[in-house]
Amino acid sequence: MSREGHEEALFVDRAEKPGTVAPDFMILQRVVVRMLFDPAFVTRVYESEGAELDGLNLPKDAVQQLIANDRRLWNADRLRRRRALKILMEEFRISSALVLLHTNKLAVLDAFFSSGFFHESVQQRQYMAPAFRAYLESLIERHALGDTGFPEVLLLEGGLAESRRELKDARRGWDRLLDKTRGMEPGAYFLCAPGVMSVEIPNNTLELISRMEEYLFESSLIPALALCDDAPKPQGIPTLNSEARDCYLIEGDESGKVDFNKVEKRFAELIDSCRAPKNERQLRRELRKLDLSREQIKQMTHALKNAGILRRLVIQKV
Amino acid sequence: MFHSKVDSLPFLGVGISGEYGTRPHIEPLEFLQRWPGLVHFVEYGSDIERGLDGRILRWIEQGFKATYHFLDINLEEPEDLDPLWLSETQAMAEKLGSPWICGDSGLWHFGPRDRGHGLLLPPILSPESAEYTAKVVREIQEKTGFLVLPENPPSLYYLGTMHILDYFAKVAEDADCGVLLDAAHLAIFQKARGLEPLHGLENFPVERIIEMHIAGGGDARTADGYQYIDDDHRAEVHEDVWSIVEHLVPRCKNLKALVYECEHNEPESTVATFERLNKVFPSKAGEAACVS
Numbered sequence: 001m002s003r004e005g006h007e008e009a010l011f012v013d014r015a016e017k018p019g020t021v022a023p024d025f026m027i028l029q030r031v032v033v034r035m036l037f038d039p040a041f042v043t044r045v046y047e048s049e050g051a052e053l054d055g056l057n058l059p060k061d062a063v064q065q066l067i068a069n070d071r072r073l074w075n076a077d078r079l080r081r082r083r084a085l086k087i088l089m090e091e092f093r094i095s096s097a098l099v100l101l102h103t104n105k106l107a108v109l110d111a112f113f114s115s116g117f118f119h120e121s122v123q124q125r126q127y128m129a130p131a132f133r134a135y136l137e138s139l140i141e142r143h144a145l146g147d148t149g150f151p152e153v154l155l156l157e158g159g160l161a162e163s164r165r166e167l168k169d170a171r172r173g174w175d176r177l178l179d180k181t182r183g184m185e186p187g188a189y190f191l192c193a194p195g196v197m198s199v200e201i202p203n204n205t206l207e208l209i210s211r212m213e214e215y216l217f218e219s220s221l222i223p224a225l226a227l228c229d230d231a232p233k234p235q236g237i238p239t240l241n242s243e244a245r246d247c248y249l250i251e252g253d254e255s256g257k258v259d260f261n262k263v264e265k266r267f268a269e270l271i272d273s274c275r276a277p278k279n280e281r282q283l284r285r286e287l288r289k290l291d292l293s294r295e296q297i298k299q300m301t302h303a304l305k306n307a308g309i310l311r312r313l314v315i316q317k318v
Numbered sequence: 319m320f321h322s323k324v325d326s327l328p329f330l331g332v333g334i335s336g337e338y339g340t341r342p343h344i345e346p347l348e349f350l351q352r353w354p355g356l357v358h359f360v361e362y363g364s365d366i367e368r369g370l371d372g373r374i375l376r377w378i379e380q381g382f383k384a385t386y387h388f389l390d391i392n393l394e395e396p397e398d399l400d401p402l403w404l405s406e407t408q409a410m411a412e413k414l415g416s417p418w419i420c421g422d423s424g425l426w427h428f429g430p431r432d433r434g435h436g437l438l439l440p441p442i443l444s445p446e447s448a449e450y451t452a453k454v455v456r457e458i459q460e461k462t463g464f465l466v467l468p469e470n471p472p473s474l475y476y477l478g479t480m481h482i483l484d485y486f487a488k489v490a491e492d493a494d495c496g497v498l499l500d501a502a503h504l505a506i507f508q509k510a511r512g513l514e515p516l517h518g519l520e521n522f523p524v525e526r527i528i529e530m531h532i533a534g535g536g537d538a539r540t541a542d543g544y545q546y547i548d549d550d551h552r553a554e555v556h557e558d559v560w561s562i563v564e565h566l567v568p569r570c571k572n573l574k575a576l577v578y579e580c581e582h583n584e585p586e587s588t589v590a591t592f593e594r595l596n597k598v599f600p601s602k603a604g605e606a607a608c609v610s
Contacts, residue, residue, distance in 0.1 A: 023450065025442035026395060028477060032439060033428040065477055072544035073474045080437075087434035125397065125429050165432070172400040 022125070027056050028066070030123045035074045037081055037113045037122075042074045056123075081113050088112075088132045091161050094212045095136055095154040101234060102150070103143050127165050133158040149208045149240045152201045156209075159250050160258050163195040167252040170194035180276050181315060189277035189313045190301070195252040196309050197275065198268035199260075202240040211236050251309065266290050274310055319456075320494045320526065323465045327417050327528065330383055330575040331358035331601040332592065335531075335551075337389075338364040338371050342581035346377060349585055356592040358601060359383035361577045362414060363421075365390030366406040367431075370413060378414055385529070385575065386411040388421035390431055391458075393451045393468055394441045398431065399458065408462040417574070419464045420498045420529060422471035423451055423489070440471045443478030443485045452492030459495060467528050469498035472506050472535075472549040482507045483518040487526075496528035496572075501562040502535055502579075506547050508558070515558040516565055527570040532563050532595065533579035551579045553587035567598050 022030075031053060035042045044052045050063035089096045089109070096109055112118055112135045121131035133154065140151050166176055177191055215234035225231040247268035252258040263271075270286050278286065287297045304310040334346055334357050346360050362374045362384050378384050388407060392398040411419050427435040441447045455466045468489055470482050478485070482504070490497050508515050534555050538548035567573060576599045580588045 023446055025444050025447040025450075025478070028442055029394070029425055029439060030428065032477070033425075033437070036437070062477065069475045070544060072540060072542050073546065075542070076474055076540050076544060076546060078541070084434045091433075122428055127430055127432055128434055129432070165430075168432070169430075172402045174400075 024058060024062065027123075028058055028062055030125070031056065031058070031066070033122050034119050036077070037084070037118065039075050040114050041119070042071055046071050081110060084113070084128070085109060088129065091129055091164075092132060092136060092154070092157050093216070094209050095150055095157050097212055097216060098148055098150040098153060099136065099139060099143070099145070102145055102148050103139075108139065108143065129161045129165065130158075133161060147239075149205065149237070152205045152240055153209060155199050156201055156205065156248070156260070159197060159199045160260065163197055163250045163252055163258045164256065167195035167256050167258065171256065177275065178313075181313065184277060184315055186315050186317050187279055189279055189315065190274060190283045190304075190310050191277045191313055192271060192274045193251070193308050193311050195250070195258060196271060197250050198247055198263065198271045199250065200245050200247045200265070200268060202242065203244040203246045204238050204241055205246075207238050208240065211238070249309075271309070277313065319459045319465060320490075320496060324496070324528070324572050327465070327572075327574050328383075329601070330385070330417075332595045332599055333357060333359040333361050333385070333575055333577045335387075335577055335579040335581050336360050336362050336374060337581075338362075338368040340582075343583055344581045344585050344588065345373075346382075347380070352585065353589055353592070355601075356589070356596060359385060359575065361385045361387050361420075361575075363387040363389050364410065365426075366403055366410075367433075369406075370410055374414065384414040384416060385577075386414050386416040386419055388419060388426075390426050391421065391454075392425045392427065393421075393423045393454045394425060394447055396450060396454055396457075399454055403431075404458065404461045407458075408464065411462070411464055416464070418467055418496065418528065419458065419462065420467035421469055423468035423486070424471050438471055440473040440476055440482075441478075441485065443476060443480040443482060445480070445488065447478065448480070448485050448488040449492060452489045452495075455489065455493035455495045459493070465496050465528070466493070467496045467498040468493075469500055469531070470503050470507070472500070472503040473510075474546050476507060476510060481511075481518045483522045487522055490523060490526040495526075497526045498529040498531065499527050499566065500531035500533075501559045501566070502531065502533040502549060502556070504562055505556060505558040506535070506549060509547060515561050519562075519565065524566060524570045525572050527566065527573055529575040529577065530563065530566065530570075530573065531577050531579055532559055532591075534583075535559075551582060553580055553583040553591065555591055563595075564598060573599070 035045065046067050050067055053063055099108055100106065112132055115135050117131040117135040121128055136154055140146055169176055175194055177194060181189065212234055219225050247263050247265045248260040249263045249268065249271060250258060250260045266289060270290065273286050283301065284297055287300055292300055305312060334344060336342060346357055350357055359382065360374065360377055364370065365388065374384060391403060407419065422438060424441040425439040428437065429435050441451060451468065455468055458466050468486065470486055476482065486497055505515055508517055532555060534552035535547050535549045536552060537545060539545050576595055578591060578595055
């Protein structure tokens with residue numbers, strides 16, 4: 001992909017950035033969303049007579065009108081949280097299952113909707129999935145999940161989730177990686193395509209994922225298993241190697257589908273470095289780390305462009 | 319946009335709702351065979367993630383008419399309008415041969431459009447929100463060439479000081495668009511504010527109403543005793559809703575389409591309402607809905 005400058009991308013980029021001030025009515029809409037998901041928040045808003053919302057600088061009469069409603073209406077759809085959690089758990093399938101395996105409590109995951117991670121993401125108009133990832137990361141220490149394989153699985157599933165949204169935003173006209181070209185000198189640059197990134201995880205992480213997948217498939221055959229004391233638990237979950245690690249390239253296709261493939265560590269490092277724009281000299285320097293000849297560097301650059309992993313941008317004087 | 323388009327819009331008559339991927343009890347093609355002349359078009363609801371399904375494609379392939387109802391744009395939120403949504407929505411509406419694009423105004427999702435973010439919130443009924451909505455509607459009209467009909471949505475609550483009819487009158491005026499007036503949703507609003515079903519219609523620019531919706535709904539109660547009207551699209555239509563429809567239809571000179579949202583009911587339970595609607599809003603001679 002070759003872009004004649006980055007003005008087109010900047011022109012259509014209207015996604016609200018952190019720090020952007022939304023109009024009062026939209027701030028109020030986001031408060032409503034938070035109330036629909038979180039009965040504890042509803043209680044705080046009502047019992048404080050709206051003072052809970054003071055930091056948002058909403059007009060007083062708007063807050064008064066909000067809390068003049070029967071507070072029970074906010075929880076009329078009592079499965080709202082469950083449906084949203086189901087969708088999040090589909091994307092963080094194994095990491096969320098590992099949380100349940102090691103805590104035995106659905107409430108640990110459900111508490112996401114009462115957490116600052118959720119509330120902040122709604123109020124700032126951000127995706128819920130990265131907020132859920134950050135919430136899951138916060139559980140590592142709180143629930144001593146460090147040695148369970150959970151952080152490593154989360155790293156992979158979180159990378160896939162990030163890649164999906166980066167691709168999605170780019171298709172909508174907000175190419176986040178192009179933000180990094182702002183203020184750069186005119187010239188030719190190489191940059192990862194949207195959604196291209198790498199992760200490094202212990203080399204038996206996929207085996208752990210595979211064991212958990214088998215367990216989830218088998219337990220899905222009898223949903224009422226949750227009622228049984230003798231419900232089977234996952235078997236043969238490996239302890240992750242702390243020494244031997246593999247690198248994976250995450251990339252998506254035009255339809256937005258994301259996949260990952262094993263790559264050499266040096267190649268993964270090249271990808272990581274190209275998440276920020278590199279001019280031709282900088283790219284050559286990175287490629288030399290792969291012990292490539294001049295001709296091979298040329299071929300590799302061409303191949304990375306053809307494979308849709310890197311793109312060449314031309315930033316022009318405006 | 320409105321005045322240049324309105325005279326060329328086709329008359330569609332009485333239609334039935336449909337949505338991507340759902341398995342309705344009422345299959346329009348079968349319904350037409352059993353009760354010819356009662357349904358003249360399908361209003362198809364979807365989003366750019368799901369697109370068009372085989373059912374609606376078969377319907378239009380046989381020469382029947384359809385309209386497109388979006389389920390995925392926050393008209394109140396300019397950040398939500400992006401080139402991808404515009405191009406894909408336009409493509410779907412064109413594929414269906416829809417004469418306009420319509421859908422509930424407010425929020426169809428919180429945050430960016432994504433799985434798990436879906437909901438339906440009414441707009442905050444303030445002049446500022448109406449201005450934002452009008453701006454988005456105007457932009458959709460300019461970029462797609464389609465007339466847009468924002469719809470008054472249902473809710474358990476309404477925030478803001480404006481009457482919902484005043485809000486949509488302002489949107490229509492500012493955006494120079496049409497309106498889809500949902501009679502069932504309006505009845506819910508009037509009840510929530512303790513007003514009569516026809517309250518506020520005397521000042522509403524009824525010539526902007528191109529399409530109307532009618533649907534059943536009824537009392538519901540949560541486990542903790544909260545009572546509300548559930549807009550569940552059951553077959554039986556509330557009398558308040560009939561009074562709005564029967565008051566408006568003769569007064570809306572530009573009304574082209576009247577949709578009975580009932581596809582999840584047993585077909586037999588909807589026939590009497592379809593018959594009544596066809597009497598209230600008869601198809602015009604020479605404007606047969608079926609083009610085959």
